[in-house]
Amino acid sequence: xxxxxxxxxxxxxxxxxxxxxxxxxxxxxxxxxxxxxxxxxxxxxxxxxxxxxxxxxxxxxxxxxxxxxxxxxxxxxxxxxxxxxxxxxxxxxxxxxxxxxxxxxxxxxxxxxxxxxxxxxxxxxxxxxxxxxxxxxxxxxxxxxxxxxxxxxxxxxxxxxxxxxxxxxxxxxxxxxxxxxxxxxxxxxxxxxxxxxxxxxxxxxxxxxxxxxxxxxxxxxxxxxxxxxxxxxxxxxxxxxxxxxxxxxxxxxxxxxxxxxxxxxxxxxxxxxxxxxxxxxxxxxxxxxxxxxxxxxxxxxxxxxxxxxxxxxxxxxxxxxxxxxxxxxxxxxxxxxxxxxxxxxxxxxxxxxxxxxxxxxxxxxxxxxxxxxxxxxxxxxxxxxxxxxxxxxxxxxxxxxxxxxxxxxxxxxxxxxxxxxxxxxxxxxxxxxxxxxxxxxxxxxxxxxxxxxxxxxxxxxxxxxxxxxxxxxxxxxxxxxxxxxxxxxxxxxxxxxxxxxxxxxxxxxxxxxxxxxxxxxxxxxxxxxxxxxxxxxxxxxxxxxxxxxxxxxxxxxxxxxxxxxxxxxxxxxxxxxxxxxxxxxxxxxxxxxxxxxxxxxxxxxxxxxxxxxxxxxxxxxxxxxxx
Amino acid sequence: xxxxxxxxxxxxxxxxxxxxxxxxxxxxxxxxxxxxxxxxxxxxxxxxxxxxxxxxxxxxxxxxxxxxxxxxxxxxxxxxxxxxxxxxxxxxxxxxxxxxxxxxxxxxxxxxxxxxxxxxxxxxxxxxxxxxxxxxxxxxxxxxxxxxxxxxxxxxxxxxxxxxxxxxxxxxxxxx
Numbered sequence: 001x002x003x004x005x006x007x008x009x010x011x012x013x014x015x016x017x018x019x020x021x022x023x024x025x026x027x028x029x030x031x032x033x034x035x036x037x038x039x040x041x042x043x044x045x046x047x048x049x050x051x052x053x054x055x056x057x058x059x060x061x062x063x064x065x066x067x068x069x070x071x072x073x074x075x076x077x078x079x080x081x082x083x084x085x086x087x088x089x090x091x092x093x094x095x096x097x098x099x100x101x102x103x104x105x106x107x108x109x110x111x112x113x114x115x116x117x118x119x120x121x122x123x124x125x126x127x128x129x130x131x132x133x134x135x136x137x138x139x140x141x142x143x144x145x146x147x148x149x150x151x152x153x154x155x156x157x158x159x160x161x162x163x164x165x166x167x168x169x170x171x172x173x174x175x176x177x178x179x180x181x182x183x184x185x186x187x188x189x190x191x192x193x194x195x196x197x198x199x200x201x202x203x204x205x206x207x208x209x210x211x212x213x214x215x216x217x218x219x220x221x222x223x224x225x226x227x228x229x230x231x232x233x234x235x236x237x238x239x240x241x242x243x244x245x246x247x248x249x250x251x252x253x254x255x256x257x258x259x260x261x262x263x264x265x266x267x268x269x270x271x272x273x274x275x276x277x278x279x280x281x282x283x284x285x286x287x288x289x290x291x292x293x294x295x296x297x298x299x300x301x302x303x304x305x306x307x308x309x310x311x312x313x314x315x316x317x318x319x320x321x322x323x324x325x326x327x328x329x330x331x332x333x334x335x336x337x338x339x340x341x342x343x344x345x346x347x348x349x350x351x352x353x354x355x356x357x358x359x360x361x362x363x364x365x366x367x368x369x370x371x372x373x374x375x376x377x378x379x380x381x382x383x384x385x386x387x388x389x390x391x392x393x394x395x396x397x398x399x400x401x402x403x404x405x406x407x408x409x410x411x412x413x414x415x416x417x418x419x420x421x422x423x424x425x426x427x428x429x430x431x432x433x434x435x436x437x438x439x440x441x442x443x444x445x446x447x448x449x450x451x452x453x454x455x456x457x458x459x460x461x462x463x464x465x466x467x468x469x470x471x472x473x474x475x476x477x478x479x480x481x482x483x484x485x486x487x488x489x490x491x492x493x494x495x496x497x498x499x500x501x502x503x504x505x506x507x508x509x510x511x512x513x514x515x516x517x518x519x520x521x522x523x524x525x526x527x528x529x530x531x532x533x534x535x536x537x538x539x540x541x542x543x544x545x546x547x548x549x550x551x552x553x554x555x556x557x558x559x560x561x562x563x564x565x566x567x568x569x570x571x572x573x574x575x576x577x578x579x580x581x582x583x584x585x586x587x588x589x590x591x592x593x594x595x596x597x598x599x600x601x602x603x604x605x606x607x608x609x610x611x612x613x614x615x616x617x618x619x620x621x622x623x624x625x626x627x
Numbered sequence: 628x629x630x631x632x633x634x635x636x637x638x639x640x641x642x643x644x645x646x647x648x649x650x651x652x653x654x655x656x657x658x659x660x661x662x663x664x665x666x667x668x669x670x671x672x673x674x675x676x677x678x679x680x681x682x683x684x685x686x687x688x689x690x691x692x693x694x695x696x697x698x699x700x701x702x703x704x705x706x707x708x709x710x711x712x713x714x715x716x717x718x719x720x721x722x723x724x725x726x727x728x729x730x731x732x733x734x735x736x737x738x739x740x741x742x743x744x745x746x747x748x749x750x751x752x753x754x755x756x757x758x759x760x761x762x763x764x765x766x767x768x769x770x771x772x773x774x775x776x777x778x779x780x781x782x783x784x785x786x787x788x789x790x791x792x793x794x795x796x797x798x799x800x801x802x803x
Contacts, residue, residue, distance in 0.1 A: 181668065225656050321798055328794065387669040395663055421690065424664060426683035430710075484679060485664045 019151040021181065021386035022142045023189070023378025026131060026155055026169065028087040028212030028238060029345065031055050032372065033138040034379035035146060036388070041193070041376045044145045052371060053137060057130045058082040059122035067137045076265035080107055081120045084265075085240055086134075088212045089116055089127035090172075091164035092236075100247055100264045115168075128172045135176035152181040154382035156374050158213040159185035160233035160401045162447050163459050166487055181385040183486040185398055186210075187217035188228060189377030190343040192396065193368055195221050202338030203229070205327075207356050207364065208374075209319060210344035212238040216323045218330045218337075227397045230329035230420045232322045237315060239275070239346035245311040246271035246303070254288055254299035278305045279348050309351045316352055320359050329420050334360045342366040343373055397422050402457075404481055404489060407444035409434065411453045416481045419449065423487055428480045430496075437469040441477055443502075445491055464493040464502040533586070540589040544581045547593055548574050551600055554607065561606040573599040633705060634688035644702060644761040648693045655689045658682075696779045699760050703776060708769050717777050725752065726781055733789060739796055746789045753782040 022044075023034045030052040034043045043051045050069070058071035059081045066074070075082045083106070089097075094116045097104050107119035117124040135155075142150055155178075157169050166183055173180045187206035194204070201221050208215040215233040219226055247267040251259065259267060270286070277284045283304040290298050327334065340360045347353060347370055357363050368376070381396065383389060399422050405415040406429075417427045433441065441464045448456030467475050476496040483489050492503030551574055559567060573596040580592045635642045638654050660666070662685060667678040691697045703709050717723060729749055736742050756779045763772035 182665075223656070225659065227656075324797070325794065328790070385665060385668040395659060395665060397659060397663070422686045424679050424683045425686045425690075426680070427687060482679075482683060 018388055019386040020142070020146045020148050021151050021153065021379075021382035021388065022139075022146075023154045023184075023375050023380070023382045024135065024138055024156070024178075025186070025189075025375035025378060026087065026134065026157075026172075027055055027374075028085050028210055028240065029055060030211075030371070031134050031138060032375045033142050034372070034375040035142065036379050036383035037146075041379045041383075043372050043375055044142055046141055047144070053134065053141075055086065055134055056082060056084050057086065057133045059120040059125060061121040063122050065122075065133050067133050076262050076269060079105060079261035079265045081122070082265075083118055083120075083125070083127075083130045085212055086127050086130045088236065088240070090131060091115075091127075091162070091166075091168035100244065100251060100259055100267060105261050105264045128168050129175065131169070131172035132175035135173055135178060139176055139178055150178065151386050152179040152382065154182045154184050154189075154378040154385065155180055156184050156186045156189050156378050158208075158210075158233065158235050159187050159215040159217050159228075159231040160213065160235045161487075162235070162402055162457055163487075163489055164457065165235060170486070170488075180486075181382055183488075184378055184381055184396070185215070185217065185228070185231065185401075185487075186213075186374045187215045187231065187343065188219065188226065188396055188398055189374045189381065190341060190368075191217070191219045191221070191226055192377035192380050192394065193373045194341050194365070194377075195226060195394075200338065203332065203336060205323070205337050205340045205360060206343055207319070207323065207340060207347065208233075208343040209346040209352060210238050211346065212236065212240050214238055214319050214322065216319070216326045218326050218332065225395045225397060227422075228399045228420075229332070230326040231399055231401050232326040232329070233401070234318065234322060237318060238344075239272075239349075241315055242275050242308075242312050242346065242349065243268050243271040245315075246274055246308065249303075249307075249311060250286065250288075250301075253301055255297075274303060275308065275349070278303075278308050279350060281305070305350070312349075312351065316355050319352075320355060323356075323359060337362070340364040343370050345371055398485070398487070399423060400425075400483055400487055402447045403449055404459075404483070405446050405456070406431075406479060407446060407453050412451060413446050413448070413453055413456055416479070417483060421483075423483045424485050426480060426482045428478050431477045431479060432473045433467065433470065433475045433477075434472050436472050438472065438475070439467045439469055440465045441467065441493070443479065443491070443493055445489070459489070460491070462491070462493075462502060464495065464500065466498075466500045467495045468498045468500075470497075537584060537586040537589075540586040540593070541581050544577050544589050544593050547596055548577055551596065554603070558607055558610065561610060562603055566602060570596075570599050570603060634691055634701060637685060637688045638692065640692075642702065642705060644695075644699065644764060646692065646698075651689060651693050655685070658685045695757055696776070696783045699764075699772075699776050699779060702764060703769075703772060706769070708773060717774060717781070719774070719778070722778055722781075726785065729785060733785070733792060736792065737796075739793065739800075742789055742793050742796065746786065746793075749782055749785050749789065753779060753786065756782065 021035065025032050032043055032051055032053060034041055045051050046053065053068045054072040056068065056071040056075060058066040058074050058078060060066065071082055072084070075084055093114065094108055094110055097106065097108055097116070099105055108116045109119055109124065111117050111124075111126070115126055115128075117126050118130070139150060139153075153173065155169060155173055157166055161169070170180055170183060187208045190206050190208060191204055194200075201223075203218065203220050206215070206217045206219065208217070213233065213235050214237040215231065217231040218229045220229055247270075250256070250267060250271065256263070256267075274284050274286065283302050285300070285302050287300045288298070337360060340356065340362060342353065342356065342364045347356075347364075347366065353364060380394070384394060399420045400417060401419060403415045403419045404417040405413045408414045408431075414429070416429050417425060431441070442461065443464065444453070444461045445459045446453060446456040447459050450456050464477060467477070477493055478496050479491065479493045481489060481491055490503065492501065494501045551570065555567070555570065562570065573592075577589070577592040577596050580588050583589075633642070637658070638651060640646060659682070662678055662681040664675060664678045664682060667675045691701050700709065729745055732741070732745050736745060756775055760772060760775045760779070763775055
């Protein structure tokens with residue numbers, strides 16, 4: 001039918017002077033996206049109104065991917081193909097797998113590049129690819145909500161993420177087609193959200209305990225400058241560990257020895273619910289039927305908050321040790337802090353709140369939603385970096401979380417950039433040859449606080465060749481470490497007497513190589529084209545169906561307004577559209593729909609005339625005013 | 628301002644060992660406001676690269692100037708005596724003995740109050756050296772200034788080890 005197009009209120013779009021920039025909190029348990037509109041940051045909900053996207057990715061046999069709540073619900077029934085807490089695997093090896101008992105919760109394969117891959121029905125998938133699926137959903141959500149292409153995104157990472165983990169996150173964003181304006185440390189993002197909210201000057205501790213990671217950051221806010229004074233934490237400690245503690249207790253108490261992947265998932269989901277319930281209740285009752293668990297008998301138990309707290313106390317103490325270390329690094333005492341802010345869903349656990357308040361000697365602030373505050377802060381920073389606030393008075397000065405260094409003689413690590421150094425930073429150090437006539441030097445870049453190479457994370461190896469032969473100790477090799485604002489490192493080496501140079505951007509030891517990324521990007525673009533085609537076909541069909549149903553209904557009602565020829569033409573057009581709609585050609589369907597619209601113009605005009613006549617017949621003026 | 632100015636010039640200061648570390652901070656913040664890469668997020672790649680180089684240098688300068696031992700080392704570098712400190716070994720036997728004794732007591736220390744005593748002594752040594760350095764420097768007595776720097780480096784490394792030991796002890800003793 002030739003229908004008038006009327007924009008709904010709120011849909012009409014004023015031209016954008018504003019660039020669309022988003023902040024994404026890519027979390028272990030869930031992820032979310034926020035933006036700044038009309039100067040106010042807000043989180044963007046999905047079409048169903050939900051804000052938190054469960055960070056769960058399910059791969060199906062036909063190659064399609066389900067992300068979010070639907071995937072989460074399949075987490076135990078299809079455990080091997082449903083990836084949860086994938087953030088734990090970013091830039092890490094097999095040790096990141098959260099297994100209960102001897103069995104791995106996934107089929108994991110260690111790839112040549114050092115990353116674990118998940119063996120799913122849709123093929124081998126890296127943690128980076130799975131994270132990209134989550135980011136893609138959030139990007140799509142933002143584009144739908146904001147009605148345009150996204151200029152760029154600020155993606156948050158735990159402050160304690162090392163180089164490999166940061167690079168993996170950046171690669172995932174690239175795969176998802178997002179331009180990364182900045183990788184922002186999560187506690188810093190939270191501080192931005194609180195800082196803006198309160199405009200409080202002073203020194204703040206941000207205690208951020210998420211699903212899989214713990215961060216503590218000490219920041220000073222002074223005249224619009226956020227300066228990170230120290231940061232610390234554990235990139236493998238979070239609420240998931242609390243779930244595991246409960247699950248292990250259930251297994252021990254119910255006599256379950258070696259659960260398969262499905263049962264592991266069910267145990268963890270139950271444990272998670274138990275943990276959440278114990279935030280507001282003193283105890284919960286649990287039961288398991290023998291047949292579903294492989295347990296020797298039906299099992300029933302009461303689990304108290306006190307018991308739960310005894311299971312997790314040591315882990316909570318670990319977080320406080322990290323807090324004390326961060327304070328020491330900043331040269332501060334707990335009493336020096338203006339306030340303590342709680343971030344991350346796991347700070348809802350009462351023991352955590354109590355111990356943090358005791359340690360810092362003051363009640364912790366939590367008036368912003370701990371699940372949303374990081375995304376909000378990221379959105380604020382994205383808005384500034386996209387150029388929407390050219391005179392933005394807010395400046396973030398971040399630090400590197402772990403020391404960077406080089407291997408020296410005897411397997412020792414020489415630190416070049418110590419942890420908690422403000423970035424961006426460049427540091428140079430001179431080394432020399434130890435053999436007469438030595439013409440090459442091998443450089444091994446490491447990250448970590450320990451003295452020995454084996455206890456630190458290996459980031460990259462490269463060689464400086466072509467050093468002119470000299471006596472031992474005569475060559476001057478200047479090694480320069482450059483860390484950019486995202487915390488990413490490049491290293492160059494130069495023999496200063498001859499000018500021989502070599503350099504490397506650190507990333508290859510772990511994670512995807514550039515050509516992997518290009519290949520995956522091409523694949524995902526091909527997939528995106530397919531997705532788009534599928535979507536436009538579905539839309540064309542839906543529109544065609546709506547059109548022929550409306551036309552047939554109108555013909556049934558008022559077909560008498562047309563003569564036989566006109567009627568036949570219209571019925572032909574309907575039949576043509578119906579037959580085309582069965583085929584997979586969106587363009588043909590749309591053309592047939594246009595033809596039907598065109599054919600029905602006369603009919604529409606006559607119906608409108610008739611309608612007006614009818615409307616005026618037998619009605620008084622008062623009726624109209626009331627309508 | 629360009630990349631060739633020395634660290635003191637970057638902060639608008641004369642080359643001098645005595646400077647108010649607290650006064651560096653406001654200057655550092657205003658340099659950050661001016662040169663941080665976020666300020667150039669919308670500019671072209673060349674401008675961004677320049678900003679990255681500038682801010683990296685500013686941060687390196689700040690870290691060097693605010694810490695007296697690094698500041699002393701840098702001042703010797705400025706007069707072309709930087710690499711000598713690496714090669715010259717301290718010959719002062721009194722100092723070496725004192726340093727060794729402090730290390731031995733550090734290894735044996737098991738209580739925090741023992742660490743406090745060792746730290747106070749090491750800090751006294753360092754403070755005396757910090758008073759001596761500007762005098763040697765002003766007299767352009769490079770061997771003495773270099774020797775003084777070496778001793779400062781010994782002591783500041785020792786102080787760092789004392790701090791690490793303190794962390795270990797606190798983590799062990801503390802049951803929260």
